[in-house]
Amino acid sequence: MIHHCVRFTFKPGTTPEQLEDALASLRNQGEVIPSVRSFLVGRDHGGVYEWGATFQIDDLDGYWEYLIHPAHRRTDEIGLPLVDRFMSFDITDDPAPGTGTKIAELHQRRYDADPGLTELVSNLNQYEGSAAPGPHAA
Numbered sequence: 130m131i132h133h134c135v136r137f138t139f140k141p142g143t144t145p146e147q148l149e150d151a152l153a154s155l156r157n158q159g160e161v162i163p164s165v166r167s168f169l170v171g172r173d174h175g176g177v178y179e180w181g182a183t184f185q186i187d188d189l190d191g192y193w194e195y196l197i198h199p200a201h202r203r204t205d206e207i208g209l210p211l212v213d214r215f216m217s218f219d220i221t222d223d224p225a226p227g228t229g230t231k232i233a234e235l236h237q238r239r240y241d242a243d244p245g246l247t248e249l250v251s252n253l254n255q256y257e258g259s260a261a262p263g264p265h266a267a
Contacts, residue, residue, distance in 0.1 A: 130166075131186045131232070132220040133195065136178035140213045140254075151208035154200070155182050162198045164191030178214060189231055196239050202246070209249040217258035229259075236260035 139148055152170055159168030159182075166185045173181035186192050195201060209215075219232050237260035240247045250256055251263025 130222050131188070131192055133184045133186060133192065134181065134218050134220065135183075136173050136176070136181045136216045137212050138177065138179045138214040139211050143211045147211055151204065151211055152180070154204040154207055158195075158198070158200045158204055159184060161200045162195050164194040178216065189228075189235065192232065193235050196235055202243075205246055205249055209253065212253055214255040215250075215253050215258070216256070219259070233259040 139151075155170045156168070159165050159170070162184075164186050166187060168182065168184045170182040171180070173179055184195060186195055219229070221228055221232075236258070240250070240260060240262045247262045250261070251265070253265070256265040
């Protein structure tokens with residue numbers, strides 16, 4: 130099982146309507162992407178981030194389905210331009226030592242195939258996550 134987690138803070142000036150549209154789009158991902166087994170979207174408590182979401186996915190094939198699903202891309206399109214700080218990370222019970230590398234490779238494959246997405250993520254003020262593109266690359 131893979132728990133894909135995101136934490137984020139919206140830019141000052143984001144309207145309540147924009148915020149709700151972005152959060153609704155995240156919830157929609159959990160509802161319509163077949164590989165998502167369960168999800169939660171809500172307030173983030175205990176750090177510098179305001180909001181967070183988790184999506185539970187069985188395996189790497191399901192993770193890829195999640196990454197490239199149109200509902201996920203829609204959230205990127207409407208949400209990322211509103212985001213100031215963003216962090217993504219994954220927790221898994223898979224004991225294989227290469228799982229993290231495989232997850233990063235899936236992200237990189239997605240960025241390589243979608244220059245528009247790479248630009249959206251590159252324009253974030255702060256981003257930490259697998260295969261971070263642009264100025265956030267480690």
